[in-house]
Amino acid sequence: MSHKIENMNNQAPTPEKHDNHQEQFDAAWQKSSENFLVKGLKAGKKIEDLLTEMPGFKEAFSADSLLDHPDCCLECSDGRVVTSGVKVALAGEGILLGEADRKIFEDAIRGKNLPITGHEGCGAAGMAHPGPDSDSYGYEGAKKTAADTGNRYQEVYHESFRSQVHDERSLVIEGTLRFNCAGWSEFPPQFISSSAALGLSDAYIETEAKALTGIALGDHGLGERFNAENPFYLIVSAVDQDQLNRLMTISESAVKDFGDRVKVTGFIAPESTK
């Protein structure tokens, strides 16, 4: 698994495909640089203080598992893919899972009647199966997961994406299964990894966090715009102090190779208001 991810990150850039996106990248960067949380973190403020000042913070947490929310979709971690506005996510809808983690994942979502969305231009599918047919490989994987777990399959194309470019400023390492950051408009554009919330292994959480951070910092994401002054943020959303400590440690290990272009932070989730 990990060598495939290395290959993906070492792929040559494709400037002819991305040059016409530079304006969109610049606009996305500018817009998210004005985000309250991004600005506050840059100014060195504490994340828990910033979040409690932001409208909708408590409401972004459901009372129960998002998997039981009637609008919940199981989607790729990719921040461009937000189909219903209620999202639980793994990279490539779980395409990078090993056998043991796949069993845990499938048991967690079995019989929930969730749409599981395969999507166009999936970076995780490209890691699992590099080449021109990576998307169809990804679609087949999501289709199989849906069939094996009693869920529904749905396909999502570029025209339905929330953003046409990878505009993610953060990766949410979600440990609560209650935080719907994708449906909270005040939150900066984000990748979501629900791996911790679904009970997957520390090794998988780390592998996925590294892969998604690599997309953000690479040629397909906001890339070179991230630096020590304007880092990409891994944001841990935890149920309690023990989980926060554990997920912060895993996250730090996942991004150590990216140096000061990435910062890890986190908070303990509020109780539900409902």
Ligand SMILES: [Zn+2]
């Ligand atoms: Zn994807």
